[in-house]
Amino acid sequence: MKNQSLASSELILNEDGSIYHLNLKPEDIATTIITVGDPDRVVDVSQHFDSIEVAIHKREFKTHTGTYKGKRLTVIxxxxxxxNIDIVFNELDALVNIDFEKRIIKEKHTQLSFVRIGTSGSIQHNIPVDSFLISESAIGFDNLLHFYGNTDFLDNQFSEALVKHTNWNSNKSKPYVVSGDANLIQTFSTEGFSKGTTATNVGFYGPQGRVLRLKTEDANLNAKLENFEYKGVKITNLEMETSGIYGMAALLGHRAISLNAILANRANGTFSKNPRAIVNKLILKTLDTLVKK
Ligand code: R1P
Known part of the structure; x- marks a missing residue:
């Protein structure tokens, strides 16, 4: 497989040689990459850069590359x-690990470091709004990882315990459990971050137990998640990307950490009074941690 040329239907390049969805060329990205959900948050990060050398936007994928205190960074x-994580991770990996001229996988692997700066809802009373949380691991309620082989790194016993505890409906995809990068977690484990296990959902409303006009399949799911415990580990928060980020990073040989600004507390029904300021605080904290010697 290694030296087989990739067909133009598989590795899709645009006319200018950039990768299909992200519209980026290999020279456009740094090896440390900050991911954010909201395209508007890209500027919230890059406004702190010394200078911006690349600014490209296609669909929901907006990219700025520049330096912060001298360190080259990409925010996307x-x-x-x-x-979307499937697209972003496969295409960013292709930019460094596939030779676009020859359309073959490069012999030498380049490792990328990913830092998610995202927002999230806590499901535990003791994790308040406006706090910051590192996802030590993620439980995927999405089914992305099930489409890839070689998933030996998943914690299947943890998944089994959760399936049993929640009486998980088998019509839904089986939860999978994957960890973040231990070194990055160590680096970010400074004052002000709590650590937890993040459940990644396939939607914002029903899948996260929000009832507006539609009832959910299991009205008690969030309560079951809140009181679940496996080997002393509790599920702390809900969001929509971390399991995919950790899973794709593990599959592709990259490092990843997911940082969460807790904007909602689902257990007590509260929401941040100043979400923008909280996310901006997390952005600066993250940038400064990345340049710390
Ligand atoms: C939902 O409002 C979105 O916010 C959270 C969820 O993961 C989902 O993407 O993260 P971001 O603020 O990073 O997008």
Whole structure:
């Protein structure tokens, strides 16, 4: 497989040689990449850069590359959900690990470091709005990883315990459990971050137990998630990308950490009074941690 040329239907390049959805060329990205959901958040990050050398926007994928305190960084928006994470991770990986001229996988692997700066809802009373949380691991309620082989790194016993505890409906895809990068987690484990296990959902409303006009299949799911415990680990928060990020990073040989600004507390029904300021605080904290010697 390694030296087989990739067909133009598989590795899709635009006329200018950029990769299909992201519209980026290999020289456009740094090896440290910040991912954000919202395209508008890209500027919230890059406004702190010393200078911006690349600014490209296609669909929900907006990319700025520049330097922060001398360190070259890329910030890219993924839009919402793990289906977009599949595109972003495969295409960013292709930019460094596939030779676009020869259309073959490069012999030498380049490792990327991904840092998600995202927003999230806590499901535990003791994790308040406006706090910051590192996802030590993620539980995927999406089914992205089930489409890839070689998933030995998944914690299947954890999944089984959760399936049993929640009486998980088998019509839904089986939850999978994947960890973030231990070194990045260590680096970010500074004062002000709590650590937890993040459940990644396939939607914002029903899948996260929000009832507007539609009832959910299991009205008690969030309560079951809140009181679930496996080997002392509790599920702390809900969002929509982390399992895909951790899973794709593990599959492709990259490093990833997901940082969450807790904007909602689902257990007590509260929402941040100043979400923008909280996310901006997390952005600066993240940038400064990335340049710390
Ligand atoms: C839902 O409002 C979105 O916000 C959270 C969820 O994961 C989902 O993408 O993250 P972002 O603020 O990073 O997009």
């Amino acid at each position: 928006s993924t839009g919402i959900g793990t289906d």
